Amino acid sequence: MPSFIRLRPFVSVFTAALLCSGAVFAQSASDLPSSAQEQPPALIDPAGASISLATSEVLFDFGVALNACGYDDGLANSEPVRSKVRQEVDQTLASSTAATADRDKLCVFFERHDFGNSAKNVAQYVSLGLYLAPPPNLKLTVPQQSLPPDANGVLDVLPLLRTFVQDADLHATWVNNRAAYDKLVSVLHGPITQMTLNTDIYLKEPISTYTDRRFLVVVAPMLNPGDTNARIYGRDYIVVVSPSKQGTIHMHNVHQAYLHYEIDPLLYTRANAIDRLQPFLNMVQNAPISFQDKSGIIPFVIECLIRAIEARTMNTGVPVYKIPANAPRRDITADYRKRTDYLKQVARVRQNFVDKSMLQGYILTQYFYRQLIAFEHTPTSLSQSIGPMVYGMDVPSEIGLIKSLHLHFDAPPTSEVVENTLATPDALDHAESLLAQNHPHAATAIANQALASHTSSPDRAWYVLARASLLDGNVPDAVQDFHKTIAVSKNPRLVAWSHIYLGRIDDVNGDRNAALAQYKLALEFQDNSKDTIQAAQDGLAKPYRLPGEPPAPGASNSAPATGNPPAPKTKIKLPNPALPPQPE
Numbered sequence: 001m002p003s004f005i006r007l008r009p010f011v012s013v014f015t016a017a018l019l020c021s022g023a024v025f026a027q028s029a030s031d032l033p034s035s036a037q038e039q040p041p042a043l044i045d046p047a048g049a050s051i052s053l054a055t056s057e058v059l060f061d062f063g064v065a066l067n068a069c070g071y072d073d074g075l076a077n078s079e080p081v082r083s084k085v086r087q088e089v090d091q092t093l094a095s096s097t098a099a100t101a102d103r104d105k106l107c108v109f110f111e112r113h114d115f116g117n118s119a120k121n122v123a124q125y126v127s128l129g130l131y132l133a134p135p136p137n138l139k140l141t142v143p144q145q146s147l148p149p150d151a152n153g154v155l156d157v158l159p160l161l162r163t164f165v166q167d168a169d170l171h172a173t174w175v176n177n178r179a180a181y182d183k184l185v186s187v188l189h190g191p192i193t194q195m196t197l198n199t200d201i202y203l204k205e206p207i208s209t210y211t212d213r214r215f216l217v218v219v220a221p222m223l224n225p226g227d228t229n230a231r232i233y234g235r236d237y238i239v240v241v242s243p244s245k246q247g248t249i250h251m252h253n254v255h256q257a258y259l260h261y262e263i264d265p266l267l268y269t270r271a272n273a274i275d276r277l278q279p280f281l282n283m284v285q286n287a288p289i290s291f292q293d294k295s296g297i298i299p300f301v302i303e304c305l306i307r308a309i310e311a312r313t314m315n316t317g318v319p320v321y322k323i324p325a326n327a328p329r330r331d332i333t334a335d336y337r338k339r340t341d342y343l344k345q346v347a348r349v350r351q352n353f354v355d356k357s358m359l360q361g362y363i364l365t366q367y368f369y370r371q372l373i374a375f376e377h378t379p380t381s382l383s384q385s386i387g388p389m390v391y392g393m394d395v396p397s398e399i400g401l402i403k404s405l406h407l408h409f410d411a412p413p414t415s416e417v418v419e420n421t422l423a424t425p426d427a428l429d430h431a432e433s434l435l436a437q438n439h440p441h442a443a444t445a446i447a448n449q450a451l452a453s454h455t456s457s458p459d460r461a462w463y464v465l466a467r468a469s470l471l472d473g474n475v476p477d478a479v480q481d482f483h484k485t486i487a488v489s490k491n492p493r494l495v496a497w498s499h500i501y502l503g504r505i506d507d508v509n510g511d512r513n514a515a516l517a518q519y520k521l522a523l524e525f526q527d528n529s530k531d532t533i534q535a536a537q538d539g540l541a542k543p544y545r546l547p548g549e550p551p552a553p554g555a556s557n558s559a560p561a562t563g564n565p566p567a568p569k570t571k572i573k574l575p576n577p578a579l580p581p582q583p584e
Helices: 013-020 057-068 081-097 097-112 118-129 155-169 170-203 252-268 275-282 296-314 329-359 365-373 383-393 395-404 417-421 427-436 440-454 460-473 475-488 492-507 512-525 528-540
Strands: 010-012 050-054 213-221 229-235 235-240 574-576
Touching: 050 118, 050 170, 050 417, 057 081, 057 118, 057 155, 057 170, 081 097, 081 170, 097 155, 118 155, 118 229, 118 427, 170 213, 170 252, 170 296, 213 252, 229 252, 252 296, 252 383, 252 427, 275 296, 275 395, 296 365, 296 417, 329 365, 365 383, 427 440, 427 460, 440 460, 460 475, 460 492, 475 492, 492 512, 492 528, 512 528
Parallel strands: 050 213, 213 235
Antiparallel strands: 010 574, 229 235
16 A cells, blocks of 8 residues: 655653553443454455455345335345345245244334335345354444444444344255345456456556455445445445346446545545645535535545546547548548547537536646646556655635536536445544554544544544653653543543543553542443453553563552653654554
8 A cells, every 4th residue: 555654753652551441432332242342344355355246145145124114225136146036935934933023123124214215225234234244143243333323323323133034944944045136246346357457457556456455345235236335444445236036236336436446545644744734625515525525625626527527528429430451542631531520529528418417516627638638648546646646736716617607506416326225434534544554643643633524423533632742752642632532532542541541641640649649430430341341450460561670660550650750751662563452
């Protein structure tokens, strides 16, 4: 993965040790494994290929349950396996009163969680299903607080689904139809591979540039083939597609998700240099673009760039005309005229796409379209060109050009799949990811931007700032930001771990009385997770010490230190550090 943040040559031993067993922002749930550690969705194989296709028995189970409760959207155009499975399940229900009763309870649940929009109804169960272990357990594989918001609202479906899966013996139905699923994966493998290859060639990025990130396409034929669901979890991107009866999917939507996968990290790792583009976002606050796209300058710029790339690479539908290799000389003028007419038609179609995006509020699409034309004639990759392209922009000149167009924004689009179903990455998710990659400065920039834009999670932003300060060796700022986290947060895990960090800081600085008070507060506010309880109890049992540091003279395991504490340590450096693993 290309990196644009220069690492500092030193980081604090003190802060590295503190972070080694600290807390990732998360909250335990009843369905969470006891060793709750932030991890990718269940379908992601950290050792697997960067780009892959898969099937999911969990999504199969959700799909069966929804279909059994009258979910018929897209049925006439669905892959035949959907109807086949429905028939098999109907036969099971006809012979099992227990399975029928389970089905009825699920139907009541689905009805009570109806948004009045079928696509949104299904999306919440797709969101949840991506973070569940395979049946029969169907347990969360991530902390509850790490779930997409829509998935949090339907957690109570899990006990109902588990019972239905067991009584209806859905695993047997899954096994009976697994061959059909595998065939669909085989059919889609070629087109998806070609799409990703063509995209990488256009962006001039080496294949498999990212070794620590995954792009996964999940085939789920029990769902409506007209819908595409995409989710971003940390550094991993998942797209759920449902083939039509012709075996095709909406490749355009998968392409959009793949462009996000390629482009998002290029801009989020440079978040501290993009504030100068804020005036563009201010110009489109009344435009009919999605809330997510105008909630921050980074997602807005990314969407404009993606639309420009789509305009440059789209299938225009204009029949290709090439001058015949052996054309007679007498025909050469007519052939050149035909070729010129073809190129003009293509240019008009591309420009119409750009104009439409501009009228929808994506006002930097035209700028990036011009930049990409120049980019196509250079040998440099997008990762090498993104700096001059974005941060070399003449902002005042571009603002003047846009104003001269006198744009009158269109009505909101009704069929933009990315706006409806592609969840753009939360900025603070990227900040957490940057901390994990030892980029405290970039994480700090994102957290500060979140606070400036009045984020709905200010406690999480302050927590990111505190951890970033620790990584950067700035203990006073870390202390201040942990206190701010405690002051505004209602999340018990976040509050507890802020107290634990403060206790460890006090211990290292020799103030045992203050440290004990912090550990006791951590136990008072703890979230019932084992790692929180253990960390607080360890702090009460004995003073926290940096690796290799001897115990303080005369210090017992639990007795408060006596006398005046030494001067607080604010900068303790260690050459060539490595960021410790994220804690449980």
